[in-house]
Amino acid sequence: SDHDLTYPACPAAMNWSTHYPAFVATTATPASIPEADDRAARTEDANEYGHPTLTQPISIADIGCGYGGLLFALAPLHPSTLLLGLEIRTAVTSFVQQKTLALRTQHATTGLYQNASCIRANTMKFLPNFLPRSTLKKIFLCFPDPHFKARKHKARIVSPTLISEYAFVLKPGGKVYTITDVEDLHDWMLGHFSQHESFERVGEEEVEADECVAVMKEETEEGRKVQRNGGVKYVAVWRRVEDPAWP
Numbered sequence: 001s002d003h004d005l006t007y008p009a010c011p012a013a014m015n016w017s018t019h020y021p022a023f024v025a026t027t028a029t030p031a032s033i034p035e036a037d038d039r040a041a042r043t044e045d046a047n048e049y050g051h052p053t054l055t056q057p058i059s060i061a062d063i064g065c066g067y068g069g070l071l072f073a074l075a076p077l078h079p080s081t082l083l084l085g086l087e088i089r090t091a092v093t094s095f096v097q098q099k100t101l102a103l104r105t106q107h108a109t110t111g112l113y114q115n116a117s118c119i120r121a122n123t124m125k126f127l128p129n130f131l132p133r134s135t136l137k138k139i140f141l142c143f144p145d146p147h148f149k150a151r152k153h154k155a156r157i158v159s160p161t162l163i164s165e166y167a168f169v170l171k172p173g174g175k176v177y178t179i180t181d182v183e184d185l186h187d188w189m190l191g192h193f194s195q196h197e198s199f200e201r202v203g204e205e206e207v208e209a210d211e212c213v214a215v216m217k218e219e220t221e222e223g224r225k226v227q228r229n230g231g232v233k234y235v236a237v238w239r240r241v242e243d244p245a246w247p
């Protein structure tokens with residue numbers, strides 16, 4: 001149940017500065033301009049909720065991130081991009097948060113992993129509460145729970161409504177990546193994405209050349225498990241198209 005889940009009224013009501021302290025936006029106060037490099041002479045920019053603003057929006061979301069394998073593999077490959085894992089299980093979220101802090105300490109000299117964080121969220125209900133419209137470049141749906149029985153299909157994280165939410169938070173040109181070892185779920189996702197007017201399927205050549213696809217296959221916990229068991233990994237990538245112009 002979601003009764004103990006906390007979520008902001010809107011993305012601006014979320015204080016992201018504690019998640020990405022190295023990416024908090026600062027402005028030099030007029031009196032301090034000669035020493036503009038002096039951090040003490042700078043003030044944090046704040047939004048209408050009084051929260052410090054970030055230098056950039058979150059660009060990559062891993063929905064149902066589990067133990068964060070994808071997050072921790074992508075973060076050093078995209079060190080100046082903000083990545084967020086969203087996970088519904090409390091203990092798993094806490095594991096990812098602790099591991100992030102440990103990796104930041106371990107890599108303090110290079111500043112790696114400052115760009116990764118994780119929140120506890122039920123993305124089926126609250127994704128637009130956390131992420132603003134047209135800001136994401138990539139969404140990953142890696143090995144979503146298959147919910148095999150027909151009466152459980154409504155719990156799948158791909159549905160026409162949820163695809164509309166993914167379209168809402170993605171920038172035009174942004175991509176949704178899906179991977180699963182369950183053929184029936186792959187077909188389900190193909191069916192729903194191909195029928196949605198906001199997405200077009202990315203061609204095989206582009207998919208094969210995309211480093212994120214290799215990371216998704218090899219660095220997720222589930223991807224490794226499927227590899228060990230000799231299973232098949234079904235991949236699809238979808239591009240967010242521009243909305244049609246108003247007549």
Ligand code: SAM
Binds near residue numbers: 063067087220
């Ligand atoms: N993506 C990871 C991987 O590939 O190794 C984990 C895959 S695991 C099979 C599915 C994950 O999605 C679980 O960690 C589960 O708790 C999480 N999950 C399921 N429903 C969710 C929801 N509505 N919101 C956020 N996370 C969810």
